[in-house]
Amino acid sequence: MRRLSLFAWASVFAGxxxxxxxxxHSRSPVPQGWENxxxxxxxxxxxxxxxxxxxxxxxxxxxxEKCVAFCDSQxxxxxxxxxxxxxxxxxxxxxxxxxxxxxxxxxxxxxxNGDPLEVGGCGGxxxxxxYRRINSNFIIPALxxxxxxxxxxxxxxxxxxxxxxxxRVEAGSTTVESCVAACQAQGFSLAGVEFGRxxxxxxxxxxxxxxxxxxxxxxxxxxxxxxxALHCNMGCQGNSSETCGGPALLNLYNFTxxxxxxxxxxxAVDGWTSRGCYSDTVSSRTLEQxxxxxxxxxESCVNACQSQSFSIAGLEYAQECWxxxxxxxxxxxxxxxxxxxxxxxxxxxxxxxxxxxQIYY
Ligand SMILES: *[C@@H]1O[C@H](CO)[C@@H](O)[C@H](O)[C@H]1NC(C)=O
Ligand SMILES: *[C@@H]1O[C@H](CO)[C@@H](O)[C@H](O)[C@H]1NC(C)=O
Ligand SMILES: *[C@@H]1O[C@H](CO)[C@@H](O)[C@H](O)[C@H]1NC(C)=O
Numbered sequence: 611m612r613r614l615s616l617f618a619w620a621s622v623f624a625g626x627x628x629x630x631x632x633x634x635h636s637r638s639p640v641p642q643g644w645e646n647x648x649x650x651x652x653x654x655x656x657x658x659x660x661x662x663x664x665x666x667x668x669x670x671x672x673x674x675e676k677c678v679a680f681c682d683s684q685x686x687x688x689x690x691x692x693x694x695x696x697x698x699x700x701x702x703x704x705x706x707x708x709x710x711x712x713x714x715x716x717x718x719x720x721x722x723n724g725d726p727l728e729v730g731g732c733g734g735x736x737x738x739x740x741y742r743r744i745n746s747n748f749i750i751p752a753l754x755x756x757x758x759x760x761x762x763x764x765x766x767x768x769x770x771x772x773x774x775x776x777x778r779v780e781a782g783s784t785t786v787e788s789c790v791a792a793c794q795a796q797g798f799s800l801a802g803v804e805f806g807r808x809x810x811x812x813x814x815x816x817x818x819x820x821x822x823x824x825x826x827x828x829x830x831x832x833x834x835x836x837x838x839a840l841h842c843n844m845g846c847q848g849n850s851s852e853t854c855g856g857p858a859l860l861n862l863y864n865f866t867x868x869x870x871x872x873x874x875x876x877x878a879v880d881g882w883t884s885r886g887c888y889s890d891t892v893s894s895r896t897l898e899q900x901x902x903x904x905x906x907x908x909e910s911c912v913n914a915c916q917s918q919s920f921s922i923a924g925l926e927y928a929q930e931c932w933x934x935x936x937x938x939x940x941x942x943x944x945x946x947x948x949x950x951x952x953x954x955x956x957x958x959x960x961x962x963x964x965x966x967x968q969i970y971y
Contacts, residue, residue: 639731641678644691644741646731649717652694652738660738661692663702671724672697674731687743693731694738697723712737751845751853754786759867760794760801765822765842765855766815766862768804774819774860775802775812783848784809790863796928797869797951797963802860807847810860813964822859869950875960875968876908880916882923882970884908887949888941890926890967896941897924897934897967905955906931912970924967929954932967941967 640646652660659665666680677699681691688701717739722732733739755762768774779796781788784807793801793811802810822842842861846854855861875884890896903914911931915923920933928951949968953961962968 639674640741641674643744644678645744646714646739647742648740649712649714649734650692650738650740651712651736652692652698652733659692659694659698659700660740661688661690661700661702663688663700665698665700667698669697669723672699672732673722673724673728676724677701677732689743691741691743692733692738693722693741694733695735696720696732698733698738700738751851753842753853753861757787757790757863759865759871760790760863761866763821763862763864766802766819766860767822768802768810768819768858768860769817770858772817773810774815774817775800775810776816777811779809779811781809784854785846785848786852786854786861786863788848789854790865793863794865794871795952795957796954799865799869801863801865802855803846803853804855804860805857806844806854808855815862819860869963870952870960873952873958873960875946875949879909879912879970882912882916885969885971887944887946887962888924888937888967888969889944889948890924890932890941890965892965894938894940895932896938897922897932898938899933901931901933903931906961907953907955908959908961908968908970910955921971923970924962925953925960925970926962926967927964928952928961930962937969 650660663686664681664684668676674693677691677693680699681688681701684701689703690701692700716737717734718730720729720732720734722728731739753762766774779792781792784803786803789803789809790801792809796811798811798813800812804810842853842856842859844854844856846852853861877884888896901914901918903910906925906929908925911925912923914931915933918933920935922934922937924932926932944966948963948966949960950963951961953959960968
């Protein structure tokens with residue numbers, strides 16, 4: 611249906627010749643309620659147009675006004691409109707395919723097939739004049755460059771089967787602010803928002819996650835299919851004017867401060883004294899038993915170990931309480947700076963870190 615027939619080409623060129631024979635070329639007006647934002651290559655004739663919400667072609671009668679009327683007659687109040695090749699009209703809320711931005715001048719000399727005096731608003735040869743509806747209902751989310759001590763690093767790739775960041779955390783109704791706060795409370799150095807609502811934290815990037823670009827769609831709409839244009843462009847669940855990543859894409863933030871913020875080591879609990887920070891490993895545990903104490907603090911953990919007749923207590927990874935009667939190798943003292951997480955049960959207390967135990971006995 612989108613392939614040009616010989617008749618169509620004949621009509622197209624008839625339009626060109628007619629236009630050329632008209633001496634006075636008037637620049638076509640931008641329709642009210644719309645702005646002309648771009649001129650894009652559009653390979654619509656090969657089946658992959660930029661906008662795919664609705665499509666209408668009229669080899670002999672197309673004008674900008676007719677395209678506006680067509681887009682307005684659809685059940686969705688589409689956000690973008692495109693006119694290509696002088697006779698093709700399409701509408702959509704996303705740029706499903708995105709080709710080269712060829713500059714507004716590449717769309718400025720062809721007439722609309724339906725009106726030879728309407729020059730410059732109906733695209734060009736394989737070029738589409740792209741319009742955006744001026745409508746406050748369409749909020750285009752913007753990148754939050756930084757939040758407090760967290761610096762934005764841009765858009766990074768993720769994948770469902772191999773996650774870029776270690777843990778997903780609850781961040782309420784997700785915003786960039788709520789996510790970095792949730793990651794900060796647990797002592798992480800990286801935070802990432804994804805798919806509008808997910809909040810991820812980690813201490814390093816995993817699985818080859820790498821910078822993907824910074825385009826949040828302000829210039830070009832929301833891209834979906836073209837991998838070269840698929841950037842972080844989804845509004846946050848908790849604030850639609852902020853960008854919260856995209857599908858399998860993280861807006862990544864890096865903590866630039868020192869941990870733990872506002873938390874300090876509880877020096878002693880019931881006669882048990884803090885003995886510093888010790889290393890731990892998942893494969894060989896420094897303390898023999900993990901105990902579930904619900905809301906972990908230095909007090910709740912020490913009390914739990916004491917009541918079970920252990921002589922050593924250790925706090926790890928913000929939320930783990932470990933007990934034992936000996937410090938088992940390879941566990942050994944390490945820098946206190948490795949115990950860099952606040953307790954889940956009380957953010958003013960230090961609760962070890964990743965593979966790091968705050969030890970009491
Ligand atoms: C990110 O993209 C790179 C390059 O395409 C790829 O090698 C890597 O596996 C991806 N990582 C994730 C976490 O998706
Ligand atoms: C939503 O985000 C914008 C941009 O970051 C910010 O200016 C605005 O205050 C936020 N709104 C609310 C209700 O937090
Ligand atoms: C985060 O910032 C630190 C310096 O503050 C830097 O060493 C580190 O490479 C950054 N992380 C990423 C993923 O860019």
